[in-house]
Amino acid sequence: MVxxxxxxxxxxxxxxxxxxxxxxxxxxxxxxxxxxxxxxxxPGQVSMFAELQVTEDEGRWIVQQTQRLxxxxxxxxxxxxxxxxxxxxxxxxxxxxxxxxxxxTLTTEDGESGRQLATIHEQLPDGAQVFRGVQDQGLELWLxxxxxxxxxxxxxYHLSATLVRDGQRLRGCGYQGREATAP
Numbered sequence: 001m002v003x004x005x006x007x008x009x010x011x012x013x014x015x016x017x018x019x020x021x022x023x024x025x026x027x028x029x030x031x032x033x034x035x036x037x038x039x040x041x042x043p044g045q046v047s048m049f050a051e052l053q054v055t056e057d058e059g060r061w062i063v064q065q066t067q068r069l070x071x072x073x074x075x076x077x078x079x080x081x082x083x084x085x086x087x088x089x090x091x092x093x094x095x096x097x098x099x100x101x102x103x104x105t106l107t108t109e110d111g112e113s114g115r116q117l118a119t120i121h122e123q124l125p126d127g128a129q130v131f132r133g134v135q136d137q138g139l140e141l142w143l144x145x146x147x148x149x150x151x152x153x154x155x156x157y158h159l160s161a162t163l164v165r166d167g168q169r170l171r172g173c174g175y176q177g178r179e180a181t182a183p
Contacts, residue, residue: 001067001176002054004076007047008037016050016061019076026060033066036156039149040069049075051175068175069156081177086129088141088161090172091152095163097141098177099131106139106165140164141174148173 004018006027014027029037033052041048053065081087086099096107104119117133124130127145142162149156150173159174 001051001178002061003049003051003068005047006037006050006069009046016052027054028057028060028062030063030066033063033069036066036069036147040071040154040156042071045071049073065158066156067158070153072153072155081175084177086131086141086143086159086174087177088143088159088163088172088174090161090163090170091150093163093170093172095165095170095172097131097139097161097163099141100177104131104133104139104141106163138164138166143174 002016002018004016004021007015007017007024009015014029015024016027017024037048049068049070050066051068052061052063053067054061054063056062081098084098084100087096088099089096094109098105098107099119099121104117117137117139119131120134122130129143130140131143132140140163142164144160144162145158146160147156147158148160157173157175159176161172161174163170163172
């Protein structure tokens, strides 16, 4: 996975300036990335933060999957998911769940922040994943392999998320974190 600033030139030349590196790389976008860029970009915007799965061919990065496209946030300075394998969140309902090798951590404004639970992880045949407490603590995070546009920011994430909390279903978006090993 690479993260950085995508720039789309007038001549349909795409480049990615990776986080922490000085030199840009030529980028071969997918039709999906082109469409998402148009959907997420503000009028006249030609660059934005992205996380992409890529392969390399003759010095050019070929996009395999778009994981995040953001016009808001801290871009390369955002380290909030560096220790997470998976992240689910909603700005509207104001919750965030981080899945790491230590378990599930829920962050909310109502006193639940920092509650960390050992989890059971299930991968379903349709690609959905569910994380729930080993002991039934009333928390589950479902991640679905369908794209999600965050309603409050307009940013794109490659997963849709549902937090089940004490029987209540809260919808949001999700993405793969940067922790090296996934569950």
